[in-house]
Amino acid sequence: MENEILVRVEGVSKKFSKDLKTGLKYGVKDVFSNIFGKNNSKNELRSKEFWSLKDINFELRRGECLGLIGHNGAGKSTLLKILNGLINPDEGKVTIKGRVGALIELGAGFNPILTGRENIYNNGAVLGFTKAEIDAKVEEIIDFAEIREFIDMPVQNYSSGMKVRLGFAVASQMEPDILLIDEVLAVGDVGFRVKCLNRISELINQCAVIFVSHSMPQVARVSTDVILLALGRIEYLGNNIGNGIKLYQDAFQLEEKSIIGNGIKINKLKFNGVENNSKNYIDWGSKINISFEFENISNNKNFYINLSFVDSNLNGILILTIKPKNIQLNEIKKGKISIDTINRLVPGKYTLNIGFIERLSEEGYKYGENIVIYRNYLTINVINGDLVGSIPVKLHCNWDIEKIS
Numbered sequence: 179m180e181n182e183i184l185v186r187v188e189g190v191s192k193k194f195s196k197d198l199k200t201g202l203k204y205g206v207k208d209v210f211s212n213i214f215g216k217n218n219s220k221n222e223l224r225s226k227e228f229w230s231l232k233d234i235n236f237e238l239r240r241g242e243c244l245g246l247i248g249h250n251g252a253g254k255s256t257l258l259k260i261l262n263g264l265i266n267p268d269e270g271k272v273t274i275k276g277r278v279g280a281l282i283e284l285g286a287g288f289n290p291i292l293t294g295r296e297n298i299y300n301n302g303a304v305l306g307f308t309k310a311e312i313d314a315k316v317e318e319i320i321d322f323a324e325i326r327e328f329i330d331m332p333v334q335n336y337s338s339g340m341k342v343r344l345g346f347a348v349a350s351q352m353e354p355d356i357l358l359i360d361e362v363l364a365v366g367d368v369g370f371r372v373k374c375l376n377r378i379s380e381l382i383n384q385c386a387v388i389f390v391s392h393s394m395p396q397v398a399r400v401s402t403d404v405i406l407l408a409l410g411r412i413e414y415l416g417n418n419i420g421n422g423i424k425l426y427q428d429a430f431q432l433e434e435k436s437i438i439g440n441g442i443k444i445n446k447l448k449f450n451g452v453e454n455n456s457k458n459y460i461d462w463g464s465k466i467n468i469s470f471e472f473e474n475i476s477n478n479k480n481f482y483i484n485l486s487f488v489d490s491n492l493n494g495i496l497i498l499t500i501k502p503k504n505i506q507l508n509e510i511k512k513g514k515i516s517i518d519t520i521n522r523l524v525p526g527k528y529t530l531n532i533g534f535i536e537r538l539s540e541e542g543y544k545y546g547e548n549i550v551i552y553r554n555y556l557t558i559n560v561i562n563g564d565l566v567g568s569i570p571v572k573l574h575c576n577w578d579i580e581k582i583s
């Protein structure tokens with residue numbers, strides 16, 4: 179049997195005003211127009227208004243986790259707030275089936291002068307649990323949040339991380355049918371974030387999850403579907419998570435070129451024989467040749483040359499090291515390097531850093547100080563190949579299968 183639909187969003191739009199004064203003026207006007215049944219301005223933008231969300235449609239079933247991604251101000255939190263009933267849409271309809279657990283804003287849903295324990299009871303009561311039912315859950319919640327020492331302290335004295343711990347524990351342990359988690363999770367420390375992601379993965383079977391994050395590995399890890407929002411509109415909706423993430427990352431300008439250190443110059447950097455090509459489109463599995471000249475101006479130290487590739491999240495992905503056996507690179511006044519390899523990066527945008535790093539030993543790798551690093555000297559766009567979540571490298575391997583039984 180198909181899992182039941184727990185969230186249905188139909189044609190939802192929400193507009194805001196760009197300044198507070200106009201917002202308040204329109205607000206008062208709308209109240210009167212609503213009373214007299216004459217509010218015709220709902221579907222149109224008035225001066226200084228903009229659509230924070232426009233014509234959003236999707237459904238979410240039990241067992242699905244929707245990753246909601248998009249740049250700052252794209253409308254992600256606005257959508258979560260509408261789903262949680264904190265604000266009303268100007269157009270469209272939201273249908274929610276079941277109990278909603280939400281971690282949307284830091285400290286939202288907590289009364290600051292009450293203790294952590296009192297807030298657990300308050301939240302439980304709002305969700306429709308009896309005192310006896312909350313009694314049965316409270317220890318579990320405190321254990322999950324790992325803040326037992328502070329549970330009888332007013333929430334206003336909690337650190338940001340402690341508020342997130344309590345908020346997530348309450349939202350996720352109160353048997354939600356729908357769990358809404360905003361970026362605030364990022365405030366928790368790494369250990370707690372991993373615990374939360376594991377809990378989300380456990381909960382997915384029992385409920386529907388909507389997860390807002392700027393961390394693409396986290397989105398790829400837990401999501402079954404993804405929505406990419408841009409300026410309040412859906413730019414991508416589907417279950418090809420890698421595709422959604424790629425579209426999101428493609429919109430970023432990667433870092434500018436920069437040089438850190440001095441002593442060695444590079445010239446005539448070429449990618450597949452072409453100099454100054456800003457696009458460099460290639461496929462997975464295609465041949466790559468990178469070549470450049472280097473000129474030792476004032477460096478006396480022996481060195482390695484490292485070529486490292488960095489993804490759009492600025493994570494280092496892979497490195498190629500040049501360490502010749504029978505020659506010290508600093509004995510070369512002017513040289514030319516040519517590197518041939520096969521591309522094993524999956525579709526995405528990558529930049530190349532070229533580093534000249536002090537070499538302290540003839541054998542193995544013993545790195546000294548960075549002599550000079552040429553950052554973002556080349557951008558490579560891999561456009562064809564399989565995407566598996568957000569895993570950046572797919573290796574080629576020879577394999578053999580034997581049937582044992």
Ligand SMILES: Nc1ncnc2c1ncn2[C@@H]1O[C@H](COP(=O)(O)OP(=O)(O)OP(=O)(O)O)[C@@H](O)[C@H]1O
Nearest residue numbers: 194195230248249250251252253254255256257361
């Ligand atoms: N109460 C409000 N009044 C006026 N404008 C608002 C209000 N709430 C949100 N906005 C605006 O709506 C747009 C979408 O905001 P929202 O917080 O939903 O973005 P977001 O995608 O969650 O961004 P971020 O990644 O930065 O959290 C922004 O331009 C924001 O300034």
